[in-house]
Amino acid sequence: MRIAVLDDYLRVSQQVADWSSIAARAEIVVFDEPLGTQERAAAALADFDILCTLRERMPISRMLIGQLPRLKYILVTGKRFDQIDAEAAAERGIAVSNTRVDGRGGGAVAELVWGLMLSLARNIPREDRLMRHGEWQHAMGTTLKGKRLGILGLGGLGQQIARGGAFFGMDVVAWSQNLTPEKAEAGGARYVSREALFAESDFITIHVAWSERTTGLVGAPELALMKPSAFLINTARGPIIDEQALVATLRARSIAGAALDVYWQEPLAADHPLRSLDNVVLTPHLGYFTRDMLQVYYGDAVLAIEAFLDGKPIDVVNGVKRR
Template sequence: MKIALMDDYLNVARGLVDWSPVERKASLDVVDRPFSDIETAAATLAEYDILCTLRERTPFPAELIRRLPKLRFLCVTGKRYDTVDLEAARAQGVIVSNTPVSGAGAGAVTELTWGLILSLARNIPFEDRHMRLGEWQHGVGTTLRHKRLGVVGLGGLGQDVARIGLAFGMDVVAWSPNLTDERAAQAGVRRLAKDELFSTSDIVSLHLALAPATQRVIDAQAISAMRPNAMLINTARAGLLDEEALIAALSERRIRGAALDVYGVEPLPPDHPLRFLDNVVLTPHLGYFTREMLTAYYEFAQENILAFLDGAPIRVVS
């Protein structure tokens, strides 16, 4: 059998895990580039029986699955598998497994979120660029203490972000479609209505799961309600917000800035408007991308692949 470890842009997978137990049973290749379209993906992956993704970097819609006749097993790293058409996989006899959430890399997304908040609040990337040009001080930063942090989505990640906001001395409030006053109080924060959170928060940080009910839940109206000095942080999913409305607000200086780790198209195209705005901090989907988290993903993926090769698949979702 032939196996491909996909989406490993930096070629780190082989160095993080000993893949020799798998290679004693099958051949193993690394695919180190993104696919621009389904045609390219199908042509590259057609020869493989087993594919292992890296999170959601390559989606598997029905059209792609149908064009991979040899595919028998798809291992999705991470808990979520909403970019895979499970019905199409079942119809073609493809088994799909995921990997559990691991404590090994816990905190990675929370830490990046606060790195982005501080970078934006204190103009760190902007000042760094100008220091390298021989210049000195171009902007005035913002003190976080006593400012309002609006957390959108108060699950595990949202609660972690909220706790750090409280430690900074911030007034932390939260909203999500199903959040109750009781759950908010248990996290040490107050629940606000969506409109009030967006119109009164100095920093808004998104931590909702993407689902049909939350697609573009941060719409033009919500963005327009934000204060002129407000900042928006998204380390969750690009589909949560109206990207065009955000770009318009940033271009017109209707909000102070944004810090983004996720995008509607990834990798972000070189000519994307976000790349040309000076009031955004951009990172290339680094939220989960730490040595500890990737090692955990690949260790679980190896377990899944070996179990499939032994005829007893585990962690099967379809």
């Protein structure tokens, strides 16, 4: 039995969880770089029985599943499994499981949101870089208190951000496709229209789930509504923003700046235009990437793989109960 631990770029999976019980029963191979194309993935994974993903870093499509003759089990770390064709796996009798949801996940992302927001407001990354070259003060900062914070999506994570906004003395407003004034008030925000959220907010942070309906939800029309002094933060998913429209907006300096943790294609290409802009703060999908969360994900992965090896898979999401 061979197990592929996918997209573990820093090889942390074996550090934060004890895999010894599995290593005694199967061969574990860690892939520390993206496999890229479906063809490369098919060639690299053809001899594996179990795939263990790190969140949604790697899509496992119907085509790829069809090219993996030994595949018996897919374990997804985290709640969401949108990138896995669970139906195609079920047709082959391949069980797909996910791991439990842990409250520290939302906390980790919320903390990063505030780090990014403060980085934008106080020019922290740029001033740090310039200080290292002997420079001293290049721009005035922006105070959060009294500013309007627009939250796009007021679920559990959005509500955490709303509470933080209240702490900083911000005027917190929210909009999403299913939000009502009553739900907004219960979540710690004031409901506004989509147009008002973009046109009147000083900071906008995105917390809707990525789906077909939310792909491109923030496009050129929405960006055009934003104030020249406004900032945009995205720690949700890259495709929620029209990336080309955002690059054009930042180049034209039609908004003050953006902070991004997620992108249409990850890892972000070395020559991507976002890397050359001085009014954007970039982080490499760090939202969930803390030791605390990785201990939860990989610790649960060990338990799930053990259960599968025992013939009793747990937390199966596609109805396949036996191997």
